[in-house]
Amino acid sequence: MANLLEAIHLGKKYKLGKMEIEALRDINLTIREGEFVAVVGPSGCGKSTLLHVLGGMSRPTLGKVLIGDQNLSEMTDRQLTELRRNRIGFVFQRFNLLPTLTGGDNIEVARHLHGVGNGPDRRGNEILELLMIRNKMAHKPSELSGGEQQRVAIARAVAGRPSILLADEPTGNLDSKNSLIVMNMFRELNRQFGQTIILITHNAELVPYADRVIEMRDGSIVSQNAVAEG
Amino acid sequence: MKSKIVRAGLSARPVRTSVSILAVALEVTLILTIVGLTNGITTEMGKRTEGVGADIMFQSPNSSLLLALSNSTLPIAFGDKLREIEGVKAVAPIQLQVNSSAGLEVIYGIDSTFDEITGGFTWYKGGSFTAPYDVIVDDIYARSKNIHVGDEPEILNHKFRVVGIVEHGKGARLYIPLATAHEMTGAANRVSLFYVKLNNPNQLDDVMKRMNDAFPTYRTFPMKDYAKLMMGSNKTALDAFIQTVVFISVCVGVLVIFLSMYTTITERTREIGILRSMGGSKQFIVSLIFQETAVVCLLGIFIGILASLAIAHAVTAIFPTLLVLITLGWIAKSALLALFSGFIGSLYPSLKAAAQDPVDALAYE
Numbered sequence: 383m384a385n386l387l388e389a390i391h392l393g394k395k396y397k398l399g400k401m402e403i404e405a406l407r408d409i410n411l412t413i414r415e416g417e418f419v420a421v422v423g424p425s426g427c428g429k430s431t432l433l434h435v436l437g438g439m440s441r442p443t444l445g446k447v448l449i450g451d452q453n454l455s456e457m458t459d460r461q462l463t464e465l466r467r468n469r470i471g472f473v474f475q476r477f478n479l480l481p482t483l484t485g486g487d488n489i490e491v492a493r494h495l496h497g498v499g500n501g502p503d504r505r506g507n508e509i510l511e512l513l514m515i516r517n518k519m520a521h522k523p524s525e526l527s528g529g530e531q532q533r534v535a536i537a538r539a540v541a542g543r544p545s546i547l548l549a550d551e552p553t554g555n556l557d558s559k560n561s562l563i564v565m566n567m568f569r570e571l572n573r574q575f576g577q578t579i580i581l582i583t584h585n586a587e588l589v590p591y592a593d594r595v596i597e598m599r600d601g602s603i604v605s606q607n608a609v610a611e612g
Numbered sequence: 613m614k615s616k617i618v619r620a621g622l623s624a625r626p627v628r629t630s631v632s633i634l635a636v637a638l639e640v641t642l643i644l645t646i647v648g649l650t651n652g653i654t655t656e657m658g659k660r661t662e663g664v665g666a667d668i669m670f671q672s673p674n675s676s677l678l679l680a681l682s683n684s685t686l687p688i689a690f691g692d693k694l695r696e697i698e699g700v701k702a703v704a705p706i707q708l709q710v711n712s713s714a715g716l717e718v719i720y721g722i723d724s725t726f727d728e729i730t731g732g733f734t735w736y737k738g739g740s741f742t743a744p745y746d747v748i749v750d751d752i753y754a755r756s757k758n759i760h761v762g763d764e765p766e767i768l769n770h771k772f773r774v775v776g777i778v779e780h781g782k783g784a785r786l787y788i789p790l791a792t793a794h795e796m797t798g799a800a801n802r803v804s805l806f807y808v809k810l811n812n813p814n815q816l817d818d819v820m821k822r823m824n825d826a827f828p829t830y831r832t833f834p835m836k837d838y839a840k841l842m843m844g845s846n847k848t849a850l851d852a853f854i855q856t857v858v859f860i861s862v863c864v865g866v867l868v869i870f871l872s873m874y875t876t877i878t879e880r881t882r883e884i885g886i887l888r889s890m891g892g893s894k895q896f897i898v899s900l901i902f903q904e905t906a907v908v909c910l911l912g913i914f915i916g917i918l919a920s921l922a923i924a925h926a927v928t929a930i931f932p933t934l935l936v937l938i939t940l941g942w943i944a945k946s947a948l949l950a951l952f953s954g955f956i957g958s959l960y961p962s963l964k965a966a967a968q969d970p971v972d973a974l975a976y977e
Binding site for chain 1: 613614616617620621623624882883885886887888889890891892893894896969970971974
């Protein structure tokens, strides 16, 4: 598998009042195409910051992030926006669906931004089947359960066929049953569609779904290991 | 898709959307009604003054074209001198008075020479003056005040007797004897203006030149241009008033749209963060805000125009002497002004929304 994403000596500092926080320290990692990677660590260890930097939502203070031959650290704001639109899909803990639109329209917004027309989309339909939300498209987020909302958010995140799906604690707001469903769906997306996934979690129980686990502590990577087949 | 987001955003906050639409409607209504009323009154006054049938209006130096603002400073003896000028057929002295007890009405103090200019009134009921405190009213005034021949309305703090009702369109709506007007104002032998009729209207320029030679500092004015000028750009005071009303209306529009859009983007910070995380560009966010504003403005403009037309209709029905003249030109102007105020009002909020950091926006509670 070819390398898809690379972080080289990545550092991120930000100011909180007068204090300077070093959120990421000398991060080096490589993600290969089709890989499902879990990033684990305690709260505040820099997992989400890493996700934001890898996804072009914020810039690193030091080092660089390469997606293919594109260096995110040297990109303008416009280029980062284009990168997010065309190559990255985000799934968040709080689902972050647009509350005024239906599930179907939330997915349609992503397709619209990506420049995909409104015509039939076989892959999209297959994903809706896989996520078991085909009959939920006319519902607004407030009419859906947490698990259903998260599945719509996943469908939205992959609607533009991103190179990488970045999931930030996607089961953090779900009960164990829905967590299981969502994780199985990530696994299926990865296996059936070859979707590259980076999953941020503090829940060690989710690690077995991934191919590889990266452990972070205090802004640094402390270990990277392949996950044994369960 | 954008239109769906815009529609959903507007319908999700129906109260604020409705208030914003009504505020824009108010802006448009304010402009159209005030301008319509001002233009209606001046146009109607202009047409009535033209309807006198004179060829020239002769006034004191620096007199106003708005006859209600004219003073009684012309010696009545000027009438005889004017009659001596070659080409002049008839001269009628007019003393103007303003009755403000029930609205604002210009009253003409006239004598028998007025008929020489107008060709005489068209009488609907009654006849001419027989006593000093007689008044002739036009049909619109009579209808609006429900006045009949023989009634005794109070005009200028005096009780007058209505002796005749005439067809409207000859200068004023109320006419009293010139001598009575002199007595009431204490300005005997003084008048506000003279209407002059020519033997041959084609000799207008020649006769006006003769008048100007005879009375160098006085003002002569061709009546054929009067209504046009009343509506035109020369009515400086009214223009200033209209501009002030328009400016205040636009300010109201800008502030309301600004407040509405500012609170919208504050409430929807998270949504903006979501769109930005999905790759929505800054231009995309700005265009969403502008489209929302445009929808609010267009609905407000539509309601505002309808409301203005309804008000104009109601005003004329309730007060027949008032005309609200809403022109296509001013409808277009008020619509453009409302759109402009919407654009200005949403400019800063939209730029602020677009400039939001996606990470911060997503973390917004």
